[in-house]
Amino acid sequence: MAALEVAERLHLPQMDCYVIHEVYDGDFSQEQFEAELDAALEHQYRHIVIEPARLGDETARWISVGNCLHRTTIVTGAVCLLSPLGLPPNCAYYVGLPAGAVSVACAALYGVSWQSDPCCHYQVDYSGRELALLPPGTLRTSSPVVLVRRENTQRKRLHNVIALTALAYCVQKLFELCTD
Template sequence: MAGLEAAERLSLPHMDCYVIHEVYDGDFSQEQFEAELDAALEHQYQCIVIEPARLGDETARWISVGNCLLRTSVITGTVCLLSPLSLPPNFAYYMGLPAGALSIACAALYGVSWQSDPCCHYQVDQGGRRLALLPPGTLRTSSPVVLVRRENTQRKRLHNVIAMSALAYCVQKLFELCTN
């Protein structure tokens, strides 16, 4: 935790924020930045500002891929479950089974790789609303990545219910195909 001196915790009346400043002091600065981010994520700050560009970009991409997996699982699971209602029975297999399989695969990948990561509780603040709330002179870079903690319990429940329903549908349809 030697690099924590370069970071700054801001306790504003309306915001609990942690800033990881881009200060290079040695060969292991990237590891120090990562350790600071891990500590801030574990502490569950409401807002984390990441000044180091490389770490910020990697973190934003990681969150983006996790969001993409969640959305893909929900959308393809919904397509799977609605295909028998909107398509003729013969075509429902061709649309429903692949969509269900993709939903299950995305849900499983998310569950294995992202669900236990503390980063999954954060979203990237694209609008810059949180940056505007920081006192002037706080930041040392013009384009930091800002993470905002969001409650995602309902989103995960929806994702899991749809993926499990798609799994049940696929198992039922595969059983029907095998017995015919």
């Protein structure tokens, strides 16, 4: 609990920033850091700075997995939908259907495991621009992970529209294959 109290005092309201400091108070420090991160995500701070290396790495990896699923859904869905325009009809089946299936599978996996997670609203700032805005002396480590909250409503809409359109295309093509 002491780590939570320390972190609450280090909320920087002028920046809407929350810093999770790497303070080890006992055997349950990792759980305390995770509880702080959960509280910060639920509060929807614009910036979250994670000093504990293990938690920062895990969070950055989790966000990159979600980004990979999102991008794979978009790219394979676009390949599925554009394959009939650029390929001969019999080749379009061999490219479009598998690409559509991958798009739908990635969208389903994203929807089940990631879309409701509060981390999906955040991106990792690898450039260091957001870190440079913090007041001097705020951080106790040289390489924290900085999460920046981004509006992703349009991104999710595009993601879902492409996946659903790819699904409709695949169902139509499978129906055509079965009836011929």
